[in-house]
Amino acid sequence: MKQFGNVYLIAGISIIGGGLFGFDISSMSAIIAGKSYLCYFNQGDVPCTGPEANVQGGITASMAGGSWLASLFSGILSDRFGRKKAIMTGAVIWVIGCIIVSAAQDIPMLIVGRVINGFCVGICSAQVPVYISEVAPPTKRGRLVGAQQWAITWGIMIMFYISYGCSFISGPAAFRIPWALQMIPAIILFVGMIFLPESPRWLASKDRWEECEQVLVLTHGHGDPNSPWVAREFQEIKEWLDVERQSKAISYFTLFTPRYINRTHIGLFTQIWSQLTGMNVMMYYITYVFTMAGLTGNNLLVSSSIQYVINVVMTIPALIWIDRIGRRPTLLVGSSLMATWLIINAALLGGLGKRVPNGVDGIKEAKIQVTGPASKAVIACSYLFVASYAPTWGPVSWIYPPELFPNQLRGKAVAFTTSGNWAFNFALGYFVPPAFETITWKTYIVFAVFCVAMTVHVYFMFPETAGKPLEEVTEMFEDPNGIKWIGTPAWRTKNYYSTAIRMEHGEGIEKKLSHDYSPERNETVQPEKMA
Template structure:
């Protein structure tokens, strides 16, 4: 079958795997407030009161539980089968999960189906960024990997409106129809991946050098086998692979050796902090938040949907400028802005809210009611929060981890980092409904404090990786300048973005000189 090497086409097809996660988020956020869902899965003493807060937390979190498990073993699967086939396996698993979910007769079956859906999301969310990172040119890498977050936002918005339209259907079909339609993008992903090439770096790790070079010619050389860029990329892959093979056998334990522990902690916390921003509150449970702002009925769903449109639109600036601006400034600005909106909402709900012991508008988890100008501030800050997350932590949390690791470790390392995302996604999905019910507005304070902590952490520990070939990022950690610590490299706040052509050429010449000068037996032994 003919394969296509256009990097934008490669990204457009593979990021559908991220879109599946988006479909799940909004299908739950729109459906959990619908009468069809509340009546069918009712556990309360009153009719159509829905599952209990703990049960709903478990239903929501079950997908993340499956994702956590799958993201861990996806590294082994990816290293064995290849990045491309692993993503295709994930697509098949998603279809199976959707069949079980849309036919759910009770809560246990619903949870089982969502766990299976989670297996797909865990695999694709870990390996799609790896696949794109290993194929994309350095100056477009951030944009192309970040497109996964854009796919998530599109999935959220499309599925929300499908769920909203289905809410006018009477009975269980109100939730069965949108859950069944989730199969369509997975089918497109499976067949679309057939026309895409395999990762050249994975092919190199299997000593399939001829195929590796063919992919580089197809993707980077645009069919020209004599392209200087292809020659340099092929040489760098070969040189670094030889160095890596001097190391012991790669396993998850390798991530915790002195050589890699710093990178492991950075990649892991990139994903953990992306969850601790509080975005889960805004996405999974936005209907609870707007209910506390005294919005109900159709107005509740329409008002909630605006944030999904904001999420899609505000991710675009990141795709355009993320490589030029860099990773560090984007993360720092995002953390500061999100902390601001979270603390304002906490202050409004805590200072002007009226406690409602029985819940607000039949939503028992919504225990505080604000009206008038205060409710408008809560809604505005919720929108501003999404507008701050969308171009910052949303895309960068997927872009950054794949850039940190050497070729042979990348699949497992990104899988481990992504497992942190899903572990905390699971915990927060379970935590938020009881949190709103028990500590009400203080839930916002918790997430605001996390945003302050992540700002400090990023400033001191997260180096800039934008504009550097993956092998150069590895060199940045392996060979620190004078004053830098071994395996930590240049202090994070002193690292630079090599986006511009002149900067990349200058840095590339220095790198080539070091590679020529430093390939001594002593260096290879230390590697």
């Protein structure tokens, strides 16, 4: 069967797995404020008020709960059967979940379906970045892996407008139709993956060297078996795999050994911090926020949808420049800006907001309301928050973890770090509705503090990985003098994008791309100085 080697096509198909997560986000955010949903799943004595706040949090968080569990097992599935088959398995699971969700007769059935959907999202969110990072060349790796976040934003926006259109349908069809339509991209993902190659690094780990070389020729050599870049990549994979196999057996416990614990903590916190930015507030529960800003009815849904458009558009700069700019500056700027908008929103709601004991328009989670210029400012800061997250923590949280680990450990490592994303996604999905109901505007302060903390953490602990082949990132973490968990201080690491560009064009192919050390001076020597 013919396989396609264009790395942009490979990424374009595989990131549909990320788009499924986006579909789920907005299918909930657009539907939970709809009359059909509120009436059908009503729990209170008052008709059409929907589930209780903690139950709604549980419904929303159930998908993340399934994702957490599946992301942990996805590493084992991916390492045993391959990256492709793991992603295709996720697509099949998604279709099953969508059938159950769209046919849900009550809240328990809805939760079961969303947990099954979560199994798919857990597998795909963990293994799609691994697959793309192992196929992509260093100079394109950031934008291609980051495209998963772009797919998520497209999924959010498309599904929101589908749900908005269906909101004019009367009865349960208003939410059953959009939930059923979610299975279409999963079918496209399954069929598309059939025509894509397997990860060359996974093939190498199974000693399928001929297939590994063929994939490198197809994807990196543009069909030229004599490409010097392919020869270098193939040799480097071979050398590093030999080194890795001399170590002890690879398992999840390996992540916590002195050699890897630093990388594990960085990868895990990349995913945890991406959730603690507060983006969940803006995605899942934006209708609550804008209700507090005085918007109702169609104005509420249309204004909420603008942030999804912003999310799509503002992710594009990251796809274009993330490899040139690097990971560290992107994360630092993003967290600083988000902290600013969160603090302003807290000040506006806390200082100028009027308390509404029974909730604005009967929505229990919206117990503060602002009007006039303050209302416009809350909406503006919400948009600016999304515009700050979209090109920074959104894509980098998927790009960064797969770059930190060696080949044999990457599948399990990214599965574990992604499980941190889903554990906190679950916790926050459950936490936010009761938080809005009880501590109201102080919810923003909580997330602002997290954004300040992550800025400090990134500066001191997160090294730069842009432009480095995956096999050479290890050298930043392993001091040649034998102190395995220290390596190069994060703030001294550099972006080697320009050097990688020259090497991909055959210039200086014999030179070592990654940094080296001068033992006498105990400092980093940049590749440009290694002629």
